[in-house]
Amino acid sequence: MNVEWxxxxxxxxxxxxxxxxxSSSSDGGxxxxxxxxxxxxxxxxTKQAQVVEKIFERVIPGWRExxxxxxxxxxxxxxxxxxxxxxxxxxAEEIEANLGESAPELSAAELHPWVWSGxxxxxxxxxxxxxxxxxxxxxxxxxxxxxxxxxxxxxDLFKQVxxxxxxxxxxxxxxxxxxxxxxxxxxxxxxxxxxxxxVFAGIRNPLSHEAGHELSEQEALEYLASLSVLxxxxxxxxxxxxx
Numbered sequence: 001m002n003v004e005w006x007x008x009x010x011x012x013x014x015x016x017x018x019x020x021x022x023s024s025s026s027d028g029g030x031x032x033x034x035x036x037x038x039x040x041x042x043x044x045x046t047k048q049a050q051v052v053e054k055i056f057e058r059v060i061p062g063w064r065e066x067x068x069x070x071x072x073x074x075x076x077x078x079x080x081x082x083x084x085x086x087x088x089x090x091x092a093e094e095i096e097a098n099l100g101e102s103a104p105e106l107s108a109a110e111l112h113p114w115v116w117s118g119x120x121x122x123x124x125x126x127x128x129x130x131x132x133x134x135x136x137x138x139x140x141x142x143x144x145x146x147x148x149x150x151x152x153x154x155x156d157l158f159k160q161v162x163x164x165x166x167x168x169x170x171x172x173x174x175x176x177x178x179x180x181x182x183x184x185x186x187x188x189x190x191x192x193x194x195x196x197x198x199v200f201a202g203i204r205n206p207l208s209h210e211a212g213h214e215l216s217e218q219e220a221l222e223y224l225a226s227l228s229v230l231x232x233x234x235x236x237x238x239x240x241x242x243x
Contacts (some may be wrong), residue, residue: 001058003089006058006059006085006089007057007086007089007090009048009051009052009055009139010052010055010082010083010085010086010089011027011086012034012047012048013043013045013049013052013078013079014079014082014083014086015039016038016039016040016044016045017038017039017040017045017078017079017082018038018039018154018207019036019037019038019039019073020036020037020038020039021035035159036073038073038075039106043060043243045075049075049078050126052078052081052082052085053078053138056082057124057125059085059088059089059146060081060084060085060088060123061124061126062126063077063081063084063085063122063126064077066079067080067084067127072118103186106221106225107124108120108221108224110232111224111225111227111228112227112228112231112235113231114135114138114142114231114235115135115138115139115224115226115227115228115231116135116139116228118131118134118135118136118138118139119131119132119134119135119138119224122134123220126220128214128215128216128217128220129207129213129214129215131207131224132203132207132215132220132223132224132227133204133207133208134225135224136199136200136203136204136227139227139230139231139234140153140154142231142234142235143158143161143234144157144158146174146234146235146237146239147161147172147173147174147217147239147241148170148172148241149161149170149171149172152210153173154200154204155196155197155200155201158193158196158230159193159194159196159197160173160201161174161234162174162176162189162190162192162193162196163189163193164186164189166191167240167241168242168243169242171242172239172240172241172242173240173241174192174234174237174238174239174240175189175237175238175239175240176189176192176233176237192230192233192237195229195230195233196230198224199230203223203227210212220223
């Protein structure tokens with residue numbers, strides 16, 4: 001993220017939404033009211049809101065649920081979110097240094113594109129379980145695309161594509177390395193096959209059978225990381241097929 005740009009956009013929104021008394025005067029007359037209005041027109045604020053909402057999704061996901069919506073002005077919640085997001089960005093290093101370890105961080109956006117593209121829209125709205133399920137579906141579909149299969153999916157698909165058996169008509173294989181007959185070759189193929197089985201048995205199946213169980217953000221990120229490993233193996237593998 002371009003932090004400097006994001007902070008500038010948040011500052012602009014905060015300035016546009018400064019509340020001012022709506023009293024006015026014209027032609028020698030004075031109109032006095034207790035009503036307040038934003039410093040900028042509603043149209044200008046709306047334009048900037050389109051930008052800062054994208055920043056909110058990245059910096060403070062779940063802001064819509066976490067910040068009360070004011071009945072007095074439609075932009076009050078957005079303004080509070082902008083102030084919170086700005087402080088998060090400005091003081092991120094300070095907060096991390098004082099509250100958390102300086103350990104390596106895993107960025108969801110840096111996961112394999114198949115995984116993150118499948119998950120991100122649901123992730124940004126705080127639906128972490130559904131995001132993981134969507135990523136699994138995306139990984140399954142991309143694997144089917146790579147080997148040209150539609151007749152099998154999920155565990156059976158990965159068992160077949162990473163099988164040590166020779167390819168058959170309409171049953172292509174994925175090879176993580178050249179078949180040199182070595183134990184290493186056999187190991188990486190079996191590893192991919194059993195890892196995929198673990199993903200579907202240990203992640204996908206429980207999620208599909210426990211619809212009411214939500215995942216924490218950390219749990220979901222760890223699941224996505226597992227999916228990313230499998231996605232990279234599939235993406236990097238060569239296809240061996242009977243022509």
